[in-house]
Amino acid sequence: MNTFYKIVLGLSLLLATGCKQATGNKLYLGNRQIKVVATTTMIADLLTNAGKGRVLVESLMGPGIDPHSYEPRESDVSRLMEADVVFYNGIHLEGKMADLFEESAKKKHVFAIADGLLPEDIRKEIQTNTPDPHIWFDVQLWIKCLEFVNAKLIEIDPDNSSIYETNKKNYSATLNELHQYVKQQADKVPKEQRVLITAHDAFGYFGNAYGFQVRGVQGINTVAEANSGEIGSLATFMVKNKVRAFFVESSVPRKNLEKLKEVAALLDPNFMLSSGGELYSDALGSKNSAAGTYEGMVKHNIETIVKALVP
Incomplete structure (x- = not known):
């Protein structure tokens, strides 16, 4: 039996002997904070802001970790x-963890945040018609x-709904300002220069929202090699x-981009292809860095893009 299935079996046995913490949707917590596990650093940051004052958030994946290939x-x-609640992205971003989410959901609240979006919100890869999980790159979708x-935090902790509503109001204002900032920065790039070439096709939502043509060496899933x-x-x-x-990209190996550079040089020896900088795609930066929050990551990315593409 391989390690993955040992993990799933272990979780199944633990859940079978566990006690149910909730009746309906409400958790009975007393005065303690809610223990939340988030899969990615982006979701952990979202929960930290949404649940400020009421939740303790832990991320399974750290900075620089690729969720597509993450092995539990x-x-x-x-x-x-140990978690009261689990939040994950969904749309197969954490594809190798699907069985763990299914087992966990038998005894605790497990939510895919992509369930908060409408079908028409979800972008699909043109070549394969595969749904794109990188929803955080459109700030309005975030x-x-x-x-x-x-809404889910209020369902499970209704006695503190006023805290969550205040948090939502405050962080929504921050995100709306961030959206406007990205639009203003993007407007600095001439339309004919708005072409974004990245390691994998993670920036499609960004391109749709802010007017960039986006192409990746790999598709939306880094597991499939180019x-x-x-x-x-x-x-x-x-x-x-x-x-x-x-x-x-901070969470994707650079070998394909180096190969791209080599092939371009063979096609035209006078064509100089170079890196425009590092973007954060599937994970935030380190905790104390400027890109260690969602807001900081989005600002870093658009500022890096503008610096590289403005003539």
């Missing part, structure tokens, strides 16, 4: 067991996720359209 560890079982999280034909096609596009900057 045995220690994750105990963290999930506000919808905040509203969903707020082949030489895909790299060659993208290199040809960049040379033809004189797109001279690509962007590395």
Whole structure:
């Protein structure tokens, strides 16, 4: 039996002997705070703001971790067991954890924040029609996720609904200001220069919301490797359209981008392709860095993009 199935079996046994903490949706907490486990750093930051004063948030994945390829560890079982509530992204972002979420949901509240969005909100990859899980790159969609999280926290902790409503009001204002900031920064880039080349297709929502054409070396899931034909096609596009900057990602290996650079040089030895900087895609920056919060990460990304693309 491999490690993954040992983890699932262990969680199943623990849940079978566990006691139910809730009747209906309400948790009986006394005066203690709610223990929340979030899968990604983006969701952990969202919960920290939505539940300020009432929740203790722990993220399963840290900075620089790719959720697409994340393999659950045995220690994750105990963290999930100790949690009152679990929030994950959904849309198959954490594809290798689906069985753990299913088992956890038998005894505790487990929510996918993407359930707070409408079907028409979900972008699909053009080539494969696969739903795109990178919903946090459209700040307005992230506000919808905040509203969903707020509603779930009130369901399970109704006695403190006024705290959650105040948190939602305050953080919604912050996110609305952030959305306007990104739009203002994006407007600095001439329309013909608004082409974003990244390690994988994580920035589609960003492109739709803020007017950029986005292309990734890999698709929306980093588990699937890019082949030489895909790299060659993208290199040809960049040379033809004189797109001279690509962007590395903090949670994705850089080997494909280096290969892209090599192929572009073969197509046109005079074409100089270079990195426009590092973007944060599937994880925030380190805790005390400027990109260690969702707001900071979004600002870092748009400022890096503008600096690289403005002539």
